[in-house]
Amino acid sequence: MRLKQVNAVLISAWLALGLGSAQASDVVRIGVLTDMAGPLSDAQGMGSVEAAKIAVEEFGGKVLGKKIEVLHADHQNKADIGVTTAKRWIDTADVGMILDLGNSAVAIGVQSLVEKNKAISIATGAASGELTNKYCNPHAFQWGYDTYQFAKGSTGAMVKAGGDSWFFITADYAFGHALEADSKKTVEALGGKVLGAVRHPINTMDFSSYLLQAKASGAKVIAVASAVGDLQNVLKQGSEFQIFTDKQKASAMAMLLVDVHSVGLKAAQGTTLSSIYYWDANDGSREFAKKFSARMGRPPSETHAMNYSATLHYLKSMAAANTLETEAVIAKMRATPVNDLFTSNATVRADGRLMRDIFLVRVKSPEESSKPWDYFKVLGDIKATDAFRPVSESVCPLLKP
Numbered sequence: 001m002r003l004k005q006v007n008a009v010l011i012s013a014w015l016a017l018g019l020g021s022a023q024a025s026d027v028v029r030i031g032v033l034t035d036m037a038g039p040l041s042d043a044q045g046m047g048s049v050e051a052a053k054i055a056v057e058e059f060g061g062k063v064l065g066k067k068i069e070v071l072h073a074d075h076q077n078k079a080d081i082g083v084t085t086a087k088r089w090i091d092t093a094d095v096g097m098i099l100d101l102g103n104s105a106v107a108i109g110v111q112s113l114v115e116k117n118k119a120i121s122i123a124t125g126a127a128s129g130e131l132t133n134k135y136c137n138p139h140a141f142q143w144g145y146d147t148y149q150f151a152k153g154s155t156g157a158m159v160k161a162g163g164d165s166w167f168f169i170t171a172d173y174a175f176g177h178a179l180e181a182d183s184k185k186t187v188e189a190l191g192g193k194v195l196g197a198v199r200h201p202i203n204t205m206d207f208s209s210y211l212l213q214a215k216a217s218g219a220k221v222i223a224v225a226s227a228v229g230d231l232q233n234v235l236k237q238g239s240e241f242q243i244f245t246d247k248q249k250a251s252a253m254a255m256l257l258v259d260v261h262s263v264g265l266k267a268a269q270g271t272t273l274s275s276i277y278y279w280d281a282n283d284g285s286r287e288f289a290k291k292f293s294a295r296m297g298r299p300p301s302e303t304h305a306m307n308y309s310a311t312l313h314y315l316k317s318m319a320a321a322n323t324l325e326t327e328a329v330i331a332k333m334r335a336t337p338v339n340d341l342f343t344s345n346a347t348v349r350a351d352g353r354l355m356r357d358i359f360l361v362r363v364k365s366p367e368e369s370s371k372p373w374d375y376f377k378v379l380g381d382i383k384a385t386d387a388f389r390p391v392s393e394s395v396c397p398l399l400k401p
Contacts, residue, residue: 026066026067027066027067027068027069027094028063028064028066028067028068028069028096028318028324029068029069029070029071029089029093029094029095029096030052030056030068030069030070030071030095030096030097030098030099030311030314031070031071031072031073031085031086031089031093031095031097031098031099032048032049032052032070032071032072032073032098032099032100032307033072033073033075033082033085033086033098033099033100033101033106033110034048034049034072034073034074034075034100034101034102034125035074035075035076035077035102035103035125036072036073036074037074038074038076038077038202038203038229039077039202039203039227039228039229039230040077040102040103040125040227040228040229042228042229042258042262042301043102043125043228043256043257043258043301043302043303043304044100044102044125044301044303044304046072046296047292047296047300047301047303047304048072048100048102048124048125048303048304048307049070049072050292050295050296050304051292051300051304051305051307051308051311052070052099052307052308052311053070054288054291054292054295054308055307055308055309055311055312055315055340056068056070056311056315058312059312059315059316063315063318063319064318064319064322064323064324066324068315070311071089071093071095073085073089075101075102075103075106077103077105077106077202077203078106079103079105079106079108079109080109081106082101082103082105082106082109082110083106083109083110083113086098086109086110086113086114086121087113087117090113090114090117090119091117095119096119096120096324096326096329097119097120097121097122097314098110098114098119098120098121098122099121099122099123099124099143099307099310099311099314100123100124100125100303100307101121101122101123101124101125101126102124102125102126102303103125103126103173103174103175104126104127104128104130104131104173104174104175104178105173105174105175106126107121107123107126107128107131108128108130108131108135108174111123111131111135111137111139111140112135112137114139114140115137115138115139115140118139118326118327119139119326120139120140120141120314120326120329120330120333121139121140121141122140122141122142122143122310122314123140123141123142123143123144124143124144124303124306124307124310125144125303125306125307126142126144126175127144127145127146127147127150127175127178127179127227127254128146128147128174128175128177128178129146129147129148129149129178129182129389130174130178131146131352132146132349132351132352132353132389132394132396133351133389133394133395133396134395134396136351136352136396136397136398137352137398138330138352138398139326139330140352141310141333141348141352141353141354142352142353142354143306143309143310143354144276144302144303144306145254145274145275145276145302146353146388146389147175147178147179147181147182147183147254148182148388148389149274149276149358149387149388150179150182150183150253150254150273150274151179151182151183151185151186151253152182152186152274152386152387153253153273153274153358153360153382153387154251154252154253154272154273154274155183155186155187155223155251155253156186156190157272158221158249158251159186159187159190159191159192160190162220163192163220163221163249163251164187164190164191164192164193164220165192165193165194165195165218165219165220165221166183166184166187166192166193166194166195166219166220166221166222166223166251167194167195167196167197167213167214167217167219167221167222167223168180168183168184168194168196168197168198168223168225169197169198169200169207169210169211169214169222169223169224169225169226169234170197170198170199170200170225170226171199171200171201171202171225171226171227171230172199172200172201172202173202175227176199176225176226176227179225179253179254180197180223180225183223183225183253195217195218195219196213196217196219198210198213198214200226200230202230203229203230204230204233205233206237207233207234207237207238208237208241210234211234211237211238211241211243212243214243214248215243215248218248219248220247220248220249221248221249221250221251222238222243222244222248222249222250222251223250223251223253224250224251224252224253224254225253225254226254227254227256228256228258228259231252231254231255231259232259232262232263234250235250235252235259235263235267235268236262236263236267238250239267252268252271252273253273255268255271255273255363256275256301256302257275257278257279257299257301257302257373257375257376258301260363260375260376261373261375265363265364265365265366265369265375266366268363268375269363269364269365269366270362270363270365271362271363272360272361272362272363272379273360273361273362273363274358274359274360274361274382274387275302275358275359275360275361275376276302276305276306276356276358276359277300277302277305277306277342277359278359278361278376278378279299279300279305279373280299280373280374280376281342281359281376281378282342284340284341284342284343285305285341285342287341287342288300288305288308288340288341288342292304292308298373299373305342308340308341309338309340309342309343310354312340313333313336313338313340314329314333316336317329317332317333317336318332320332320336333348334348334349334350336348338354338356343356346384349391349399350396350398350399351394351396351398351399352398353388353389355384355385355388356384357381357382357383357384357387358381358382358384358387359376359378359379359380359381359382360378360379360380360381360382361376361377361378361379362376362377362379363375363376363377364376364377
């Protein structure tokens with residue numbers, strides 16, 4: 001009797017596996033690998049998942065006659081967890097594209113994985129400029145902001161305005177290292193000096209010792225090479241301890257909309273930065289924001305917007321290729337102009353970098369703000385060729401003749 005029961009279980013399991021394979025052939029699955037509860041979750045998290053779903057719904061819910069499903073998981077800002085999750089998705093759920101990857105170490109690991117496993121990754125939240133430089137590969141794309149853009153947009157402006165000596169408070173992981181390196185190059189290229197740097201672990205709560213070291217350096221600019229929660233804590237505590245003054249200004253190179261919301265306009269006002277998306281910039285941005293806000297109760301972040309854009313372009317490219325075959329889809333992604341609610345005829349470079357114009361913005365004062373989340377004044381456009389790393393400075397072999 002026991003043997004019969006075992007055989008019955010084995011047969012049921014075999015049938016279930018067979019059914020799973022049959023279902024997989026009828027479904028196109030996209031994986032959103034993001035920070036669901038950590039320091040990056042305000043800018044990513046469930047908003048990233050919903051943004052991808054908006055793209056799927058806008059596309060019609062099916063591609064090549066197959067239903068589209070969006071999976072999601074929390075990488076917990078740990079590369080091993082991110083890579084293990086991505087591998088499981090590819091092996092057992094037929095996930096063909098993984099996006100968000102809002103941690104640079106996670107993104108680097110997943111990029112390597114998808115190349116070996118004939119899948120696609122699109123970094124919309126991971127910001128290391130090395131993703132499409134040192135770590136570029138044919139299966140990997142970068143849709144969102146990057147450290148080169150952050151450094152070029154704000155660092156150069158501050159040096160030219162007289163901030164010619166710098167001290168860095170840097171997040172001790174791939175993103176922070178890349179942002180510090182790119183910013184240093186900009187400072188030194190313009191004749192400035194870097195007086196020192198300290199590094200902190202992700203999700204640090206007490207920055208007092210780091211801020212005191214920065215103050216003691218005498219640098220005219222205290223640069224915060226951190227993101228979201230850590231960036232917010234540095235700015236809040238620096239303001240509380242009166243570290244930031246006219247003689248020692250803060251540079252929040254990677255400041256995002258959620259950072260301004262957390263820190264407040266009083267502390268952030270006047271900061272000039274580059275932004276890849278702002279919900280109130282134009283009619284298309286506002287239309288997407290309306291769809292997103294109906295689900296999430298607030299405007300989308302930069303990463304949320306890029307998740308929508310990347311997902312929609314992936315699906316359009318698959319339809320145009322008329323196949324699920326990865327190499328054909330990749331070729332179409334690079335050959336097809338990117339158009340969506342807020343992107344017009346952008347291109348995808350051979351290294352996977354989305355080349356789209358971005359905004360130069362200034363954080364409004366409390367008096368200028370007239371409605372919730374009305375935080376940025378758009379000063380103008382920055383051409384993609386001016387915002388992102390030029391081919392001449394890249395080491396990516398995909399850009400070489």
